Amino acid sequence: MKNRQPLSLHIPTPSTRPGDRPDFSHIAIPPAGSTRQPDVLTPGCEMRDMPFGLVRVLDEAGDAVGPWNPRLDPETLQRGLRAMMLTRNFDSRMFQAHRQGKTSFYMTSTGEEALGAAPSMVLEPDDMCFPTYRIVSYLMARDYPLLDMVNQIYSNADDPLKGRQLPVLYSARKYGFYSLSGNLGTRFAHAVGWAMASAYKNDSKIAIAYIGEGTTAEGDFHEALTFANVFRAPVILCITNNQWAISSFQGIAGGEATTFAARALGYGLPGLRVDGNDFLAVHAATQWAAERARSNGGATVIEFVTYRAGGHSTSDDPTRYRPADEAAHWPLGDPIERLKQHLIGLGEWSEERHQALDAELKQAVRTAAKQGEAIGTLGQSKPSPAEMFTDVYKTPDWRILEQRQELGY
């Protein structure tokens, strides 16, 4: 072919790097209340605009506005606030504990506390959450014992997971919280299978699953959406778009060309794009998707637009790849601060009550941490090494019995 022009390889690059002024102008943020709310049983093909809106309830003044306002009572809002504040307090204590050498690893969810807290309050005790490592607020909203968490993080003698898992990779069946793993994405379609099972049994339970925007690039994501579509599984599939995947910005995951909520369109599923730092919006969107699922309407994809305010994990230093003050410029603010202001605006909260609650939670976390430390931190205490050999199979075979004996347990 004559005169073909040379091609060039496009490498997505974030708008800013360390030293630059933070810039979030690429994120489309329509005003609160401006995105429509379709009926929950609207066919997918009539909601193709939804991935390009942004479900927001709290406006700049802190008032709840628009069709998605879930009209929650103050007590519910206060419970949500509490769960988010507990999460943040716990994170900060455990982050410190890692810095003090008490464990090998920790991950915070600072700025993303609404994403687990609100759905946890929407879903029923017998529903199942298939979380990521940043959805601990789901457990916090259900009063999972802090001490059990601390023991898991310290892998000590009382660790409910028997010393087998990295910190924060919880499992809490009784709280409707599925076993976490370090492999990204692999549980996303488990949620679909679990939901299919509920439908198969003509039960009424539904599932909610989370995946990071970075992880949507895995084949697992596509498999989950494919099965959810084909078998109309009663499941809520949430993408937590916190702008970063360790050091790579959301453009590397495909966010330059369209929204992550738009992934839903290829499967004929509804795709909601939601302000993830707006507790009310998160609650309302989850409620909508839950109702759709419970009415046999099948799956919903939700993109929560949020920001990972901290480092990826205790192993990470985000100032190496993004402006140090980027978090402060995040246009959707802080979910705790916004819900607090809303409650104050309603006359149902005050700075004083806020501070009192914060102190109470700090104390609760402190107590649990101390109790956990008394049992032992990583290396100081651990379950019996015999636990290394149990639960590989329901009943161990000769290999496991011999090896356990060889180790002397």
Added chain:
Amino acid sequence: MKNRQPLSLHIPTPSTRPGDRPDFSHIAIPPAGSTRQPDVLTPGCEMRDMPFGLVRVLDEAGDAVGPWNPRLDPETLQRGLRAMMLTRNFDSRMFQAHRQGKTSFYMTSTGEEALGAAPSMVLEPDDMCFPTYRIVSYLMARDYPLLDMVNQIYSNADDPLKGRQLPVLYSARKYGFYSLSGNLGTRFAHAVGWAMASAYKNDSKIAIAYIGEGTTAEGDFHEALTFANVFRAPVILCITNNQWAISSFQGIAGGEATTFAARALGYGLPGLRVDGNDFLAVHAATQWAAERARSNGGATVIEFVTYRAGGHSTSDDPTRYRPADEAAHWPLGDPIERLKQHLIGLGEWSEERHQALDAELKQAVRTAAKQGEAIGTLGQSKPSPAEMFTDVYKTPDWRILEQRQELGY
């Protein structure tokens, strides 16, 4: 939760089964010429309607109409017709050869001959096609030697693939045709990598890849689209929606809720839905996508709507799972017949010339088949078993040398 209604599991079911009257009313077919043609460099977000149209050029009367008319000269059309007719003749001969025990396996592409033929004429010799097993018309349009094909199908002493591959899993580098494999979907992202390499080198070559609608459910499909989007790879990603994947209809692959072209939307890519039995439409759509790719505009997804008129393979009996006469009711007709009528309408073809060409091609196929048979059919002739041990690595290690010796070669 009180009064939750029981869920039920949805299992997609085709509208008809053996014994039923064929029914294709679920397939939306707008009139020829009614789907718009955007400029090739239109941003993806301005083409979100395209997956729900249907690019068609040939109308019911056989005339070329509308914005997608590629205005090909008669000679080009005749070459396309020839490639399709050659494919059909070859398929029918080789299908017979299998029934006569001359080989272990064969797959026809009856009804889908336009999908390889037209793109093969659009793409340049140094571009690369990453085919499926049903895209042999791509080679036919490039005059790949029929005898080499026959030898491959018979795995005989002259098999260019040295007896290693199942019939029809060709590789033809010199013809811009990448190595096939029996594993579905695994090469789709190879095309993306190949195209990225061209862009990386500032070359001007582009790639085209094919995948069956059934295979779009594999994670590989998603990975390919993700990388194609993120790195704006100069590649054309074609979904051949022939309604069936062995015995399962396109609803099992996700076709109930939306079109396969709509998968593009989640990646911000253009998604064209094209009448796959209309040679002119296939040509025009491929041309459009090729120009976009060559202009550094990145990837295009194309769904070719077509119908698998034959069985899945020689191992299959489609009358077990679909009405025996379904093919005859396929609303988009036969690609050869339609192009023939168009050429006749143009005054550039006739029944007589058609029959003469058909006889000529039949003879060419017959000659090649006979030549191949003279070399030997499966089991009667094969390359030296020494070939079993070469090409595992560029240079064999002791294992391979020892084993070859053990076998006596």
Added chain:
Amino acid sequence: MTTMTMIRAINSALDVMMSRDPDVLVFGEDVGYFGGVFRVTEGLAAKHGPTRCFDTPISEGGIIATAIGMGAYGLRPVAEIQFADYILPAYDQLVSEAARLRYRSGGEFWSPITVRSPYGGGIFGGQTHSASPEALFAHVCGLKTVIPSNPYDAKGLLIAAIEDDDPVIFMEPKRIYNGPFDGRFEQPVSAWARHPSSEVPDGHYVVPLGKAAIVRGGEAITVLAYGTMVHVALAAAAESGADAEIIDLRSIVPLDLDTIVESVRKTRRCVVVHEASRFAGFGAELCALVQERCFYHLEAPIERVCGWDTPYPHAFEWDYFPGPSRVIAAMQRALRGL
């Protein structure tokens, strides 16, 4: 009792379990209305209903992942992967999820799934329809791997697998689906009806996982085999007249080491046979264990007869397939020593 082929026997196991337990369901590519490309699930959808036996998208990863989710819910899913070659897109799900769920959750969740898949060569399937990937499963703690060699075992082992609360890979030697095949490809095909183990009870019974079968007693040499290769080993023993004890492992995890060790300590010689390619294949583990446990009894090196360390090539089916003559040669080497 009914005379059954492997296919009928496996179908019967599924039917029996679906009838007994509403939590058992069957899915995979083409398994629903059509009944599977090898007809193993024929009639199940019609009998038990479309939600109990259904087609899935072509997505092995999705099939296994959803099966794991169903298992966590409390079902006992039986997933078919159309060919063992195509398990690999689901390999991460099997290794990182199914195999570890019980362990990592401290026993809160587990994965009572069964993954059925036709495997092995002998059918001119070329390199993508002939795989024997058992070593890839055996190395993964948390998985069990079962390989029957006849209709009776196939049904009893499959029922045991479905009832098992751990994930089981159930590999079906497709070459012997419709009749025993001993590697003598020039000879007329024989039918299961003439084989004693084609007499299969119609109802529920179990062949326990982890119990090998001594399919031929002998004193001079032990041959370890599974799947199709059990028949090849029997043919090799018959043809050569060697006084071989042939052990059908039936499951490679759990492995019936006692039966193996007892036999080799008696015969003092051992040949290991499998279709999979040799290097780092499961035969290596058998060699390692036998030399470890029977070192002072062994009189000759343990021999391995396996597929070559190449892909499985279409035209060379019988050059690749480890048939009786290669087993005989190995037995002779082992009997000779040195």
Added chain:
Amino acid sequence: MTTMTMIRAINSALDVMMSRDPDVLVFGEDVGYFGGVFRVTEGLAAKHGPTRCFDTPISEGGIIATAIGMGAYGLRPVAEIQFADYILPAYDQLVSEAARLRYRSGGEFWSPITVRSPYGGGIFGGQTHSASPEALFAHVCGLKTVIPSNPYDAKGLLIAAIEDDDPVIFMEPKRIYNGPFDGRFEQPVSAWARHPSSEVPDGHYVVPLGKAAIVRGGEAITVLAYGTMVHVALAAAAESGADAEIIDLRSIVPLDLDTIVESVRKTRRCVVVHEASRFAGFGAELCALVQERCFYHLEAPIERVCGWDTPYPHAFEWDYFPGPSRVIAAMQRALRGL
């Protein structure tokens, strides 16, 4: 010559190859601007430009698939998988595509790709950051698998891998990235600077694939090891005073069988050591080969010291990790015989 850690040495290999050959490019998760979670690719994007070292989506299957496509085009891509635990989503691409492309296309296409990945335990990474999956690659004909144990080898082997026209899995023992570790976790960490093989040429050189290194000569027993376990074996020999010959395999495919056989025929005893779990691990193949080739020389069963047949559990790092005391015990058993 510069004193380098493993990380520096691997970085240097990439830098040298990117400088010499414009067709070499490097990509993977977080490898671009950030320089990789272990800092192995630090500075490469800045020096060679953003299209030559870049971040990819989190999609191991996509990373390897696109690498294969690039390789078919004519490039020499070097892909990083962030942890060896996460290679499995790409396992099908490696087995069904990279390993077979040359073979199935009759030599028309091939896959000159290198896949780098940190592997192994010893860093409290728990079950999803400690994997040693080498056996899964060794069983796949068409792949090569390389595992360096020190900076000098790491650079020379990686250059050889990149220049190789076949797909190479390059497994980097992450526990020794920054200093040699011999399993004595109670002792202070030592630095590469004090190790002779941290003297690394700045430019291009090659350590050929398929040549083992005898890292310690000895007469009484042969120890076969690779990666971190080379250092553990050395510590075990030093601590026990055993007259052990320690062989660092360096690549397990191709395997330097001659060096192994020669050594075992001399010492008559053998211990195989690896971090991966034992059952059907690569150690089994080593046992099988050694008993096959050295049967009449062996005076005791070949011993295996490996990870247990369980996932790698966080709290039990040192109960799981096969440290020097377990190697010593195995050497003693092998030296004693019976």
